[in-house]
Amino acid sequence: MKPENNNLENNISRLVKLAGDSNQPPKGFTDSLINKAIDELSQQPGSATRERKSKFMTANKQLKIFAYAASILLVCGVLISAMLPSLSRTREYSKPTAMLGKEKQYTLPTGLESQQQPQTQAMSQVEQKGTNGSTASAPPLEYTQGGNKPLVASDMKSVRLLDKAERLGEPTGQPADHFMVMTKRDADVRGVRGYGVSGEARCIMPYPPPCKPPMAHGGSKLPNGEDVDAMFFKNYGVNPFIDTEDDHLSTFAMDVDTASYTLIRGYLHDGHIPPNDGVRVEEFVNYFKYNYPAPKKDDFAVYSEASPWQFGTNRNNSYLLRLGLKARQISEENRKPAILTFVIDVSGSMAREDRLGLVKKSLRLLIDNLKPEDKIGIAVYQTRGRKVMDYKGLVEKDDILAAIDSLSADGSTNAEEGIRIGYEMAERAYKPGYINRVILCTDGVANEGQTAAADILKVIKDKADKGITLSAIGFGMGNYNDVLLEQLGDKGNGHYAYVDTIAEAKRIFEENLIGTLQLIAKDAKVQVDFNPDVVRSYRLVGYENRDVPDEKFRDDKYDGGEVGAGHSVTALYEIKLWPEKKGKVATTYVRYKNADTGVVTEFKSEFNTNQLNRSFDDSSKQFRLAATVAEFAEILRNSYWAKGATLEPILHQAQTLSGEFRGDADVIELVDLVSKAQQLMLKSPAQPVEDSQSE
Amino acid sequence: MEQQPKKHACSGLVEGDSGAWQEFLQQVIPQLYGMFLKSWPNPSLAEELVQKTVFDAVRGRTTYDPEKGTVEEWIFGIARNNIRLEIRKRAARPTVDGDISAYLDVMDTEPLPDELLENKETADIVRMALGQLEEKEQTTLRAMYIEGLSAREIAERMELTEKAVHSILYRARNSLRAKLKQLSAIPRDGETST
Numbered sequence: 001m002k003p004e005n006n007n008l009e010n011n012i013s014r015l016v017k018l019a020g021d022s023n024q025p026p027k028g029f030t031d032s033l034i035n036k037a038i039d040e041l042s043q044q045p046g047s048a049t050r051e052r053k054s055k056f057m058t059a060n061k062q063l064k065i066f067a068y069a070a071s072i073l074l075v076c077g078v079l080i081s082a083m084l085p086s087l088s089r090t091r092e093y094s095k096p097t098a099m100l101g102k103e104k105q106y107t108l109p110t111g112l113e114s115q116q117q118p119q120t121q122a123m124s125q126v127e128q129k130g131t132n133g134s135t136a137s138a139p140p141l142e143y144t145q146g147g148n149k150p151l152v153a154s155d156m157k158s159v160r161l162l163d164k165a166e167r168l169g170e171p172t173g174q175p176a177d178h179f180m181v182m183t184k185r186d187a188d189v190r191g192v193r194g195y196g197v198s199g200e201a202r203c204i205m206p207y208p209p210p211c212k213p214p215m216a217h218g219g220s221k222l223p224n225g226e227d228v229d230a231m232f233f234k235n236y237g238v239n240p241f242i243d244t245e246d247d248h249l250s251t252f253a254m255d256v257d258t259a260s261y262t263l264i265r266g267y268l269h270d271g272h273i274p275p276n277d278g279v280r281v282e283e284f285v286n287y288f289k290y291n292y293p294a295p296k297k298d299d300f301a302v303y304s305e306a307s308p309w310q311f312g313t314n315r316n317n318s319y320l321l322r323l324g325l326k327a328r329q330i331s332e333e334n335r336k337p338a339i340l341t342f343v344i345d346v347s348g349s350m351a352r353e354d355r356l357g358l359v360k361k362s363l364r365l366l367i368d369n370l371k372p373e374d375k376i377g378i379a380v381y382q383t384r385g386r387k388v389m390d391y392k393g394l395v396e397k398d399d400i401l402a403a404i405d406s407l408s409a410d411g412s413t414n415a416e417e418g419i420r421i422g423y424e425m426a427e428r429a430y431k432p433g434y435i436n437r438v439i440l441c442t443d444g445v446a447n448e449g450q451t452a453a454a455d456i457l458k459v460i461k462d463k464a465d466k467g468i469t470l471s472a473i474g475f476g477m478g479n480y481n482d483v484l485l486e487q488l489g490d491k492g493n494g495h496y497a498y499v500d501t502i503a504e505a506k507r508i509f510e511e512n513l514i515g516t517l518q519l520i521a522k523d524a525k526v527q528v529d530f531n532p533d534v535v536r537s538y539r540l541v542g543y544e545n546r547d548v549p550d551e552k553f554r555d556d557k558y559d560g561g562e563v564g565a566g567h568s569v570t571a572l573y574e575i576k577l578w579p580e581k582k583g584k585v586a587t588t589y590v591r592y593k594n595a596d597t598g599v600v601t602e603f604k605s606e607f608n609t610n611q612l613n614r615s616f617d618d619s620s621k622q623f624r625l626a627a628t629v630a631e632f633a634e635i636l637r638n639s640y641w642a643k644g645a646t647l648e649p650i651l652h653q654a655q656t657l658s659g660e661f662r663g664d665a666d667v668i669e670l671v672d673l674v675s676k677a678q679q680l681m682l683k684s685p686a687q688p689v690e691d692s693q694s695e
Numbered sequence: 696m697e698q699q700p701k702k703h704a705c706s707g708l709v710e711g712d713s714g715a716w717q718e719f720l721q722q723v724i725p726q727l728y729g730m731f732l733k734s735w736p737n738p739s740l741a742e743e744l745v746q747k748t749v750f751d752a753v754r755g756r757t758t759y760d761p762e763k764g765t766v767e768e769w770i771f772g773i774a775r776n777n778i779r780l781e782i783r784k785r786a787a788r789p790t791v792d793g794d795i796s797a798y799l800d801v802m803d804t805e806p807l808p809d810e811l812l813e814n815k816e817t818a819d820i821v822r823m824a825l826g827q828l829e830e831k832e833q834t835t836l837r838a839m840y841i842e843g844l845s846a847r848e849i850a851e852r853m854e855l856t857e858k859a860v861h862s863i864l865y866r867a868r869n870s871l872r873a874k875l876k877q878l879s880a881i882p883r884d885g886e887t888s889t
Contacts, residue, residue, distance in 0.1 A: 007803055011802045012836075015875075017738035019841065028843025034717055041711040041753060042713075
């Protein structure tokens with residue numbers, strides 16, 4: 001038979017099958033597939049994976065034991081030093097550490113800073129005692145800079161331990177960092193009624209004992225049975241309802257990240273209920289396109305809308321207020337030329353699931369969308385960091401592609417050195433008037449070099465102040481340090497995205513390339529002033545780790561969010577109104593620095609009761625989409641405030657929306673995800689999922 | 696349907712016991728097929744995905760961990776992953792427009808897009824075309840593709856030689872294509888060609 005007829009035969013076969021009425025597979029098909037499967041059984045032993053897996057598990061366990069031991073030692077050390085009068089000054093170390101790159105005082109032992117605080121060193125010694133004493137199997141630490149003792153921490157776990165230590169050591173509760181917010185939030189998760197957003201309320205609840213495992217793990221498995229090893233998420237709690245009488249101001253930093261959504265959809269697609277801590281509602285909501293019209297002149301436009309709505313069980317006079325902010329768009333011609341430094345993780349773990357392959361494809365995609373004036377440099381890291389390619393423009397495209405193709409994954413992960421080399425390159429190549437951006441592509445875990453996140457964060461924050469920004473792009477599942485990457489993007493004045501497929505890479509490097517690269521606003525913050533006469537209480541849905549103390553709103557040194565060209569930010573408030581009251585509901589203040597000129601701008605927008613929609617169904621489809629996505633996220637993260645809510649109405653709502661947003665693949669996928677989540681949540685041992693799948 | 700045992704002898708599956716696999720697959724293949732068909736009303740795609748899922752399961756059998764759930768949950772996890780991959784694949788390629796008439800000429804050289812097959816109109820037109828074929832051609836095509844019989848089985852059933860079945864199939868495929876061309880041309884310009 002001629003080869004081209006195979007296609008005809010196949011096509012005819014596929015067409016004829018359409019004429020069958022049964023939803024059972026053809027008998028011949030089942031039998032022959034079983035035979036083929038049994039043939040396959042005899043050919044392949046398939047034991048290698050299991051061995052690999054158990055190795056991973058052992059490593060994981062060791063890491064855990066190590067972290068436990070370190071935490072106990074650390075806390076003991078802190079307590080003892082707090083008690084001994086001779087060492088009483090040591091208490092102060094918690095302050096600089098608490099800043100973790102947020103403020104300038106904190107010094108790193110990286111050699112990048114000239115002065116070194118003795119307290120920090122004391123701290124690092126305590127910590128190091130812990131590491132050396134607790135386990136012999138901890139990964140060998142390699143110091144790339146001589147002289148100073150580095151702050152050793154195995155990974156983000158230790159940073160969290162530092163957080164705890166700092167809370168124990170500093171009872172005044174300086175509201176300086178996101179980390180500090182956890183105390184109040186923890187209280188809230190346990191159902192304790194909310195207090196003011198900022199201030200001393202933070203410290204009234206005791207922190208959970210330090211021996212509790214600090215990290216939330218995926219706690220599930222991938223479909224092939226492989227463990228989701230060491231997915232580091234952090235519980236930022238859930239914002240409480242706040243009485244306007246206690247605090248009528250709500251302040252947060254803008255956030256355009258979307259990584260949480262991409263990460264969580266991976267879990268759902270793989271048939272697992274995602275870890276609660278991995279769900280950040282604002283990143284879910286901001287993943288979707290709402291097509292807010294872009295402002296013509298101004299940097300931002302605000303779109304407010306509110307409708308009756310309730311998460312979870314019955315509440316009276318409960319509304320959902322949506323604030324949609326849209327940044328000015330910039331055309332392709334007007335985009336500033338970019339100097340991009342790629343720092344690519346080529347450690348062994350990047351070979352898994354072909355993560356490095358996805359990185360390479362993503363880079364090719366990006367290169368196809370660059371302009372002739374743009375330049376690209378590449379650094380990589382594994383056991384050591386090194387420069388791969390100095391800056392080249394598109395005229396040397398072949399060389400760039402060859403350099404990308406030459407990368408292969410092997411060895412351990414010295415992220416610190418890689419990032420440092422990348423920044424050194426970027427600093428030498430720095431040009432004012434250009435976009436100077438370091439793009440970190442990694443699966444997130446550093447296990448060699450100075451692995452403490454604080455070190456890396458500090459370097460990044462410094463360089464961001466000098467105009468070199470950072471985008472953290474996460475690849476691959478497992479080994480994935482969500483917390484670290486989000487902070488890197490945050491401190492680096494760039495952003496954080498998670499690429500799970502080439503389609504997602506397209507979204508970032510093709511469709512939204514201008515927004516990815518060129519910032520419109522820096523340190524953008526939003527403050528909503530609720531009118532206590534009309535609004536009884538409010539709750540910000542999401543943005544838990546973007547909290548800004550109210551009094552810092554007009555502090556232009558205080559870190560806010562960065563917003564790229566054409567980006568939109570959506571924030572949702574659940575509000576309860578006093579009955580029969582009319583008038584102003586809230587005034588929204590937006591404050592930001594122009595990314596080019598640094599000029600600070602503040603503007604406001606008001607929302608009145610006469611703008612309230614009469615019912616949820618009267619609201620715009622964009623509003624309903626945001627509400628649906630938010631409630632979906634609330635249920636997924638098991639929010640206290642979504643208690644009693646089920647996915648069934650969400651699914652229904654999403655299906656309706658997918659009809660209204662014709663052809664929007666994101667909304668279609670949402671339907672799929674909600675229905676998957678529903679099946680997973682309904683699933684109980686007595687009722688296997690397949691019963692609901694096939695009839 | 697009779698009550699199926701909820702738990703299989705998982706140990707047999709992990710160790711590659713062919714009896715255990717046979718029994719397990721007999722039970723789950725129809726369920727998997729139904730699941731895929733529900734996602735896309737396209738039997739050939741459903742077959743493809745069932746096949747992929749079964750092979751993923753067989754090859755990755757040692758990764759099954761009974762502590763984490765039943766073996767059914769495990770294989771359905773793999774199936775859902777394959778649905779996900781399919782969704783992604785689709786998201787990355789351009790949407791298909793036009794009806795089947797646009798593809799009839801390239802049927803020898805290119806596979807038809809799945810989206811086209813999932814069109815309700817396509818199924819209708821195929822049913823119509825199939826109904827207009829000669830009895831013998833129709834029976835053979837249905838037996839081969841819908842029932843999934845082999846040429847030998849069809850030959851036995853129709854009391855023909857296997858070679859004769861092949862030649863009927865060959866003719867049937869071409870007549871089906873001609874009929875499809877004819878039918879899909881009608882609503883367009885009212886012309887009929889014979």
